[in-house]
Amino acid sequence: MQIKFYLDGITNTIYVGNLSRDVTENLILQLFTQIGPCKSCKMITEHTSNDPYCFVEFFEHRDAAAALAAMNGRKILGKEVKVNWATTPSSQKKDTSNHFHVFVGDLSPEITTDDIRAAFAPFGKISNAHRIGQELEG
Numbered sequence: 001m002q003i004k005f006y007l008d009g010i011t012n013t014i015y016v017g018n019l020s021r022d023v024t025e026n027l028i029l030q031l032f033t034q035i036g037p038c039k040s041c042k043m044i045t046e047h048t049s050n051d052p053y054c055f056v057e058f059f060e061h062r063d064a065a066a067a068l069a070a071m072n073g074r075k076i077l078g079k080e081v082k083v084n085w086a087t088t089p090s091s092q093k094k095d096t097s098n099h100f101h102v103f104v105g106d107l108s109p110e111i112t113t114d115d116i117r118a119a120f121a122p123f124g125k126i127s128n129a130h131r132i133g134q135e136l137e138g
Contacts, residue, residue: 012039012064013086017053020077021045025054027076032056035070036063051079055086 016028025041032038037059045052058064064085072083107116 011086012059012061013055013057014064014068015053015055015082015084015086016071017051017082017084018079019052019054019081020079021052022077023052023054028054028056031076032058032067032071035067036060 023043025043028043029038029041032041039057039059041054041056043052043054056064056067058067068083068085071081073080075081
């Protein structure tokens with residue numbers, strides 16, 4: 001299980017959207033690694049009516065920032081991609097100084113969001129526990 005903590009709004013992960021259905025994780029990694037070393041790429045294709053999107057994680061924040069600047073609006077396989085910082089959806093910025101957001105993926109199907117909450121409870125208040133395809137707000 002891979003665990004990521006994002007503190008003080010600093011992240012090394014960018015969102016890449018408006019992708020062609022022909023784009024693969026490998027293609028994204030090939031393109032974005034030219035800007036800086038990438039740690040991972042996670043393609044999301046579960047929404048059949050929407051275009052696929054992905055999250056690209058860099059080892060360094062500066063490389064993620066450079067990728068955002070260089071790739072936003074570029075065409076990949078004929079579609080103009082949208083690149084932004086990966087964030088949790090919210091209409092207003094919340095004070096996160098006393099709690100953390102936890103994103104967990106690649107878990108066995110029998111692991112529930114309650115299991116995630118229990119696993120992270122010793123570390124403090126969790127405002128959101130995310131699992132690919134499942135969101136729990138608290």
